[in-house]
Amino acid sequence: MTDAPTFAIAPSFMGVTRRDPKGAFTVAGVPLDIGTTNRAGSRDGPRAIRAASRMLVDGAHPVSWLEPRDIPIADAGDFAIALGDLPKSFALIEQQAAAIPHLVAMGGEHGITLPLLRALKHRIGAPLGLLHVDAHMDTAPDNFGQVLGHGTVFYHAITEGLVDPRRMIQIGIRAPIQRETWDWTLAQGVTVIDAQAVHATGPAAVAERIRACLGTLPCYLSLDIDGLDPAFAPGTGTPEVGGLATWQAQAILRQLNGLDFRGMDVVEVAPAYDHGDITALAAATMVWEYFSLMGGKPTA
Structure with a gap:
């Protein structure tokens, strides 16, 4: 618990002052949204998530009983991007991510995951397992003729060998999709649990499916906030009804x-579409859940 009231916490993630990534979970913002296909505005996401994270520092996590001060967290600020240039921005993001042993990135559009996975695969040397929470598959080969964008990220991740599709599981899928994209994704070996199946079977059954899919090898978590229903996360560029509750x-x-x-x-x-910061708070809380899940000990 901090000594200051939540409204007086520093504007970093959970008020941390550390910037050195060695031995820490390192939070970094990636304010990029030029690859979006609907509403832009997620460039402002990192700032909003940091501000909302102040709500999480006035006590211990109610399951792990860890407090923020118990966990090595650094805030590296925001990554540099190339204004208006998606390929160059991806190259810059990959370069900056490569220098951080255990990165927790706050977007920004979902396209940023591609350079993050490129950097991580280079460090690990083998394809990763992937837990992907989203309303959208993001496995289209292009977005309206553009080969890069937030709807193509996992097509490239699979075809580049960054993730092992047999150890990739998508949770909460429910958006309209081209049938050929759906069929291609399943043909690669990806496991899909749509939103209705989550509602019908419950979190415990879904968690067991995730464990069985990911196994014991290194894996990555990519959480698109529109995996949540817009009732719980309205502040996003491509909301889809019927999603997960927080x-x-x-x-x-x-x-x-x-x-x-x-x-x-x-x-x-995308905070411009948010109400009462509930979307930003949901995103900050999922990061806090990740720290708690990891037992407060980052793996490089």
Whole structure:
């Protein structure tokens, strides 16, 4: 627990002052949204998530009983991007991510996950398992003729060998999609649990499916905030009805202890469409759940 009231906490993530990434979970913002296909605005997501994270520092996590001061957290600020240039921005993001042993990235659009996975795969030397929470598959080969964008990220991640599709599981899928994209994704070996299946089976059953899919090898968590229903996360660029409740996502994450996560991102928070900061708070809370899930000990 901090000595200051929540409104007086420093504007870094959870008020931390550390910047050195060695031996720490390192939070970094990636304010990029030029690859979006609907509403832009997630460039402002990192700032909003940091501000909302102040709500999480006035006590211990109610499951792990860890306090923020118990966990080595650094805030590296925001990554540099190339204004208006998506390929160059991806190159810059990959370069900056490569220098951070255990990165937790705050977006920004979902396209940022591609350079993050490139950097992580280079460090680990083998394809990663992937837990992907989203309304959208993001496995299209292009977005309206553009080969890069927030709807193509996992097509490239699979075809570049950054992730092992047989160890990739997508949770909360429900958006309209081209049938050929759906069929291609399943043909690669990806496991898909749509939102209705999450509602029907419950968090415990979903967590077991995730564990079975990811196994014991290194894996990554990518959480698009539109995986949540817009009732719980309206502040996003491409909202889709019928999604997960915040409590469902939280309950699933709390049952994934022991998996070998090497990093995570939370993306597509667009505060201009938010109400009362509930979307930003949901994103900040999912990061806090990740720290707690990892037992407060980052894996490089």
